[in-house]
Amino acid sequence: xxxxxxxxxxxxxxxxxxxxxxxxxxxxxxxxxxxxxxxxxxxxxxxxxxxxxxxxxxxxxxxxxxxxxxxxxxxxxxxxxxxxxxxxxxxxxxxxxxxxxxxxxxxxxxxxxxxxxxxxxxxxxxxxxxxxxxxxxxxxxxxxxxxxxxxxxxxxxxxxxxxxxxxxxxxxxxxxxxxxxxxxxxxxxxxxxxxxxxxxxxxxxxxxxxxxxxxxxxxxxxxxxxxxxxxxxxxxxxxxxxxxxxxxxxxxxxxxxxxxxxxxxxxxxxxxxxxxxxxxxxxxxxxxxxxxxxxxxxxxxxxxxxxxxxxxxxxxxxxxxxxxxxxxxxxxxxxxxxxxxxxxxxxxxxxxxxxxxxxxxxxxxxxxxxxxxxxxxxxxxxxxxxxxxxxxxxxxxxxxxxxxxxxxxxxxxxxxxxxxxxxxxxxxxxxxxxxxxxxxxx
Numbered sequence: 001x002x003x004x005x006x007x008x009x010x011x012x013x014x015x016x017x018x019x020x021x022x023x024x025x026x027x028x029x030x031x032x033x034x035x036x037x038x039x040x041x042x043x044x045x046x047x048x049x050x051x052x053x054x055x056x057x058x059x060x061x062x063x064x065x066x067x068x069x070x071x072x073x074x075x076x077x078x079x080x081x082x083x084x085x086x087x088x089x090x091x092x093x094x095x096x097x098x099x100x101x102x103x104x105x106x107x108x109x110x111x112x113x114x115x116x117x118x119x120x121x122x123x124x125x126x127x128x129x130x131x132x133x134x135x136x137x138x139x140x141x142x143x144x145x146x147x148x149x150x151x152x153x154x155x156x157x158x159x160x161x162x163x164x165x166x167x168x169x170x171x172x173x174x175x176x177x178x179x180x181x182x183x184x185x186x187x188x189x190x191x192x193x194x195x196x197x198x199x200x201x202x203x204x205x206x207x208x209x210x211x212x213x214x215x216x217x218x219x220x221x222x223x224x225x226x227x228x229x230x231x232x233x234x235x236x237x238x239x240x241x242x243x244x245x246x247x248x249x250x251x252x253x254x255x256x257x258x259x260x261x262x263x264x265x266x267x268x269x270x271x272x273x274x275x276x277x278x279x280x281x282x283x284x285x286x287x288x289x290x291x292x293x294x295x296x297x298x299x300x301x302x303x304x305x306x307x308x309x310x311x312x313x314x315x316x317x318x319x320x321x322x323x324x325x326x327x328x329x330x331x332x333x334x335x336x337x338x339x340x341x342x343x344x345x346x347x348x349x350x351x352x353x354x355x356x357x358x359x360x361x362x363x364x365x366x367x368x369x370x371x372x373x374x375x376x377x378x379x380x381x382x383x384x385x386x387x388x389x390x391x392x393x394x395x396x397x398x399x400x401x402x403x404x405x406x407x408x409x410x411x412x413x414x415x416x417x418x419x420x421x422x423x424x425x426x427x428x429x430x431x432x433x434x435x436x437x438x439x440x441x442x
Contacts, residue, residue, distance in 0.1 A: 076106075079296055116212060165201050178234065180198075186252065234249075273415050285373045292314075314353070317384060318388050363396075
């Protein structure tokens, strides 16, 4: 049966970073390297537990095989495992000081999501900019962008990163930062196109973490702070094997790289977090559970008491398959299938993936065929899933059906704290994690 408390674990911490992932010519296939089921994710977490205290010292080194990172960011992004689960597992296995850096990395993604939730216009502006650039940039610029994205820039290390991303959907955090800086400050290409490229390829492509991290590298997220790729930094943090081919590295010499000048535009002021229910309605209205990719663990948490008549996920999403790389499509499909199977078993209820090309048509057909009077979902964060909400509300309203979005306690308590920079946010969250505040872990 579903449970309202954190699920049972096998000692499961996590290392999840702003732009977190891995590199190397001998990286295994994405199917093997990045768990797409809850069972596999839990096993990976359990294996990572003993090394968590060493994470802070080793995490920045980009080495073949990436022994210092968990490669669980895709699982966290889709909530095959929960942030609260990961944090609780760290604290069950180790004293807080020993794993503080690892715990901090868990909440980086929460910070980014909260920041964007309070400023949704930044996401809207990003989408508008991407569309505008595709329509207006000269063909030569678009061709150069395509060449750099495909690993044909002429800088061997950056091209290796580009090929790894295309093949696996994965890059180490440091590699992501270097490559983003290379795109913006060396190639002088629009940051929005680079962020959109990552969005389409990364298995852990989180709308907030990805978009805002690119803004940070560009110098927009924190006014006056720009991240520059430098050859000396590559030499300090890259495995020598990755630097064996020096082609093009002279373009990254410290004295050569300079920040691209961008207009100084301060981010918008934060708006209040929208108030949403903390639990599903308790009455007996015939309800359906909408299962989406932002949160694939409805059997644990605020929807645990729901008794749905039907469960549906939708092949049509805010990010059509045609936009995405093959590894990302395959990983997302596997996550969706695992979520449906688990939810069907946990809620003892039929669950299916609707194949309709149109989300609105599929959503309406599901409501009609299941005879629903209410649709319940875990609240998606600002991004492609939330972009479907206007269509979902319109379809439901046309049928006199209620759409109820329920926000997890972790999000409800932490998103409002993301009003400024990360470190004020962390200073607020840190003592609550260290004390294992019950409300955060409910």
